[in-house]
Amino acid sequence: MNERVAPAAAGRPVSSLRGRLRRVLLVLLxxxxxxxxxxxxxILHVGESEMTTRLQHDLDSLAGALQAQPHVRAVNFEHVALVYGQPGSGHYAVLRGAGWAVGSPSFGREPLFAPTGLASEARARIAGPYGQAVLLMVRRVQAGAVPVEIAVAEDLTELDAQLREFRLMFLAGSVLVLALTMAIQALEIRRAxxxxxxxxxxxxxxAQGHTLVVPADAPAEIRPLLDEIGRLVRHVEQSLQKSRTAMGDLSHAxxxxxxxxxxxxxxxRIGAHPELQRLLREQIETITRRIERELKRARMAGDRRSGPGFRAHQELPALVELLRRIHHDKxxxxxxxxxxxxxxxxxxxxxxxxGNLGDNAxxxxxxRVEITLTDRDGLCLTVADDGPGCPAELREALGARGLRADERLPGHGLGLAIVRDIAEAAGGRLELGQSATLGGLEARVQLPR
Incomplete structure (x- = not known):
């Protein structure tokens, strides 16, 4: 039973290192x-915590001033902190009782905070005077028998500006780290x-006859695979060598x-019977050709690219000279x-x-005969002549073993059959047509890589 490597599971997308790296990059992002x-x-928490500490100190000072002041509405805010006496300073305080409210001079002409309904010692971000966003903190105390709500606030503008600056710096740093990580990752993977x-x-x-050498610096993760490939190549070479030896022994035997x-x-004694001698010689020649052809096909099936490669500029001049000698009458x-x-x-x-196509041409x-080899998406061999060509209806039959286009010319009709067998064994094909430049038959063999 023939076996082949099973393809990827149906429906399962083909994975690639680039795709996996993109996923890693998304996770990193x-x-x-x-x-x-x-x-x-x-950072926001730390900044507001420091600000809360300052507001608590101011609440403590205002609460102490209320306890020492017989008239709660007469508290001097500047005694608590000078910033409460400067309009628009960013520090604001409000004392609020039943039906009355007193604000610090820092409000200037701006309205006081509206009642917030916050619990004592609670804090919140609200819109303050002069278009400032402030952090407000509330405490409820008893000034004698009078319940008083103390509200102090501090401007958040500077903290928010510092936070925006940090965000931009962190974003730039993150982009830089991400770019460096991608570059280093790509470099390391490329190196691996x-x-x-x-x-x-x-x-x-x-395929050109060289020995496979597994790189010594291969990563540990893929080295077992490379070692297995090396062992497989050596096994195939040994098997092919044994096959060649066996075929040589068979040929000799x-x-x-x-x-x-x-x-x-x-x-x-056989010569005394000319017809019997002729039949015997024909059978011997037929058996010889068949054995040589089958041995050739077996060798091609085992290793169609086992040689050291084809050096056209060394081989073709000798082949052309041989063809000229064979057809010296032309x-x-x-x-x-x-x-x-x-x-x-x-x-x-x-x-x-x-050799077969050249001899036929x-x-x-x-x-005139033209032989052309082009190496593009595989190897294309073209042999054309300026002879009479071949009718289109006969081209399909050419290449069948023993078929000859003209019985007057010498040969056995095996040349094109041999070429077709070699091409098909290599996964290629033989095509026959009319040469556009010379007008005669053009034989083209296409061999894949």
Missing amino acids: AGLCVQWWMADRM LRAVDRARDGILQV VKTPLAGLQRLADDA VLDIRWQAPAQVLPFDAEDLLEIL CKWAAS
């Missing part, structure tokens, strides 16, 4: 907001994942008796174009494809 609110409340990038590059280089059969077919202009870098594809596979070309 929420934490800073809570911290900012708590600090704001704490650098080892993963090197491991990824190493895995990609395995089968070709030896085939060579004996070939000698038997050349024996003079004067051919064979041109090629390919990337300079090493292509991460098996060299034997590409030479097999180019040279058979049919009048004078």
Whole structure:
């Protein structure tokens, strides 16, 4: 039973480090907001507590003055504190009894506080004189037999201004801390994942024949994964090596008796029977081709990119020279174009494809053949000629094993079949069409990365 890696659970969103970092950032932002609110409340509480202490001292002084003053309406507020005698000073006091109220000179022409209904020793923020917001505190005492309510207040303008300044400073500091945290976090994660990038590059280089080296500085959290990948790659390499050895042994074991059969077919006694000799040779050739083709397909299925990569600028000149020698009876202009870098594809596979397509093109070309390799979203190999081309209705059938477009030309009709098999084994495809520039047949092989 074939197995494959199961995809992510259906309906479950794909997680990413960036998404997780964004969630961490939102949590951090929420934490800073809570911290900012708590600090704001704490500073406000401390400021009002200090102000309450001062108001309590003033209440104590006014209560003492009432006890020493026979006429409660004649209390001198300036004896309590000079600020109560200065209009608009921000410190205000009101004595209120049954049907009467006396305010400190600091009210100036402003109206006195209205009765608040606060309990004794209670405090509240209210609108005060001169457009000031004040903190009011009330105490009820007995001046002799007369119940008196003492109300003192202090301006909150300076405290509120300091609180606003703190809020702005804390906001700026929080934004700075958040930005630095994001930068440091991104830097640390990038540094941690650098080892993963090197491991990824190493895995990609395995396709070019290099050995995978797991970075020694990989983070502890991902090192087990990288170690497992390294062990898997080594296991695959060992399995492929064993497979190649087994295929080589099989090839040697089968070709030896085939060579004996070939000698038997050349024996003079068999030569006395020409028809029997011809049939025997055809069967030997058919068996030989079939064995070589199946061994080739087995090797491709096991490792379609196991070689050291294809160096087009080294391989193509030799291939072109070989094609010219094979088709020496023609004067051919064979041109090629390919990337300079090493292509991460098996060299034997590409030479097999180019050799078969090039040989087919040279058979049919009048004078010119073009071979083009482009490395863009995979590898595209194109071989075109200026021959008579192929009718559209016959192109679909080309590539079937043993089918030949023209029986007059030599060959077994296996070239395009071999190319199609290699392309399909690699997950690619073979396409046949008419060359837009040369007018003859154009064979295009697309191989994915």
